[in-house]
Amino acid sequence: MYHLNSIELEAEQYPTREHYPFNLPLFAETKKLDFTNPVTLFVGQNGSGKSTLLEAIAVAAGIYIWRNNMTSRYMVNRYEATLHRYLKVSWVNGSVPGSFFGAQIFKDFASMLEEWATTDPGQLEFFGGKSLISQSHGQSLMSFFRSRYKLKGLYLLDEPETALSPSSQLELHRLISENSKGGHAQFIVATHSPILLACKNATIYNFDQMPVSEVKYEDTEHFRVYRDFLNHREKYLMD
DSSP states (O other): OOSEEEEEEOGGGOSOSSSTTTTSHHHHHOOEEEOOSSEEEEEOOTTSSHHHHHHHHHHHTTOOOOOOOOOOOSSOOTTTTOGGGGEEEEESSSOOOEEEEOHHHHHHHHHHHHHHHTTOGGGGGGGTTSOGGGSOHHHHHHHHHHHHTTSSEEEEEESGGGGOOHHHHHHHHHHHHHHTGGGSEEEEEEOOOHHHHTOTTOEEEETTSSSOEEOOGGGSHHHHHHHHHHHSGGGTOOO
């Protein structure tokens, strides 16, 4: 048994079709995504909308996103953060808590945690007893993943491989596989990593074709490009 059953995009209610994110083909042509496995992976080129949808799912599912909003922007798109209002979330047996991971969001969270720890050092015990910002970026990420994903919940990760070495990606792969057993934790991950894409018994959704549909691991562009490079790297090397 998993937690999140499906999401439906209510395109007929979109406030605009001219502004981001509602002008992306993804949100016009994809009506529904089912989550039939404990691990679901989003794969596609940059700009395909996978990260945008992932964040909207988190908000629609009631997951708080730690973000530092004390920044200025030259232009503000009033539609940018409204996609979640047009997602219908279906649960298997009621909502569960969870978390959203993104590189910048994690940086903001780590800074906030450091401030809390100045008055309550016990806050750090949950993350291995060490300050997250005193470790390397990759080490702090793994400390967070090891502690957080032990808990029952829905976990959304946006390109977690960005600061991880291949061996750390393998460890994250193991953490996801182990903690998703028995309906304990459910993961939805947007990734370019062929290591994470290899999660056993995962559903892979391809965001490079419309409507979004399932794809086999060996048919992803990421697998084919990495395989070809490792087997025939001389083709790619400049003299």
